[in-house]
Amino acid sequence: MLHADPAGELIQDLRRSFGGTFIVNSGFSAVTTRDEAVSVVNDDIADLIAVGRPAIANPDLVERWEQGADENEVDQATVYGGGEHGYTDYPVLRG
Numbered sequence: 001m002l003h004a005d006p007a008g009e010l011i012q013d014l015r016r017s018f019g020g021t022f023i024v025n026s027g028f029s030a031v032t033t034r035d036e037a038v039s040v041v042n043d044d045i046a047d048l049i050a051v052g053r054p055a056i057a058n059p060d061l062v063e064r065w066e067q068g069a070d071e072n073e074v075d076q077a078t079v080y081g082g083g084e085h086g087y088t089d090y091p092v093l094r095g
């Protein structure tokens with residue numbers, strides 16, 4: 001379900017009704033940021049956040065977010081393509 005306001009009443013009602021581990025994402029337009037992910041969990045909007053494009057562009061995203069390191073920029077032209085380019089060839093921090 002896509003909804004612009006995961007902190008809003010509808011999504012939070014669904015969370016209470018569901019009662020299990022609740023995962024949201026930031027929506028399709030803007031790329032998920034570390035700050036956004038942290039606040040979703042710290043502000044108790046959800047238990048977890050699903051991360052798409054930053055995880056594709058940064059094979060070591062967890063390490064980068066732990067360190068506050070710079071991220072590889074997502075190449076939107078390859079995100080939805082068919083080949084391995086853009087999925088297996090982003091650099092890690094330590095090569």
Ligand SMILES: Cc1cc2nc3c(=O)[nH]c(=O)nc-3n(C[C@H](O)[C@H](O)[C@H](O)COP(=O)(O)O)c2cc1C
Nearest residue numbers: 025026027028030031032050051052053054079080
């Ligand atoms: C390879 C790929 C396929 C996706 N396919 C869909 C899709 O079929 N339907 C959809 O609503 N969103 C799709 N998305 C967008 C995700 O909903 C989006 O990645 C998610 O909201 C998390 O945002 P983020 O990629 O900025 O972390 C896709 C994203 C990626 C990276």
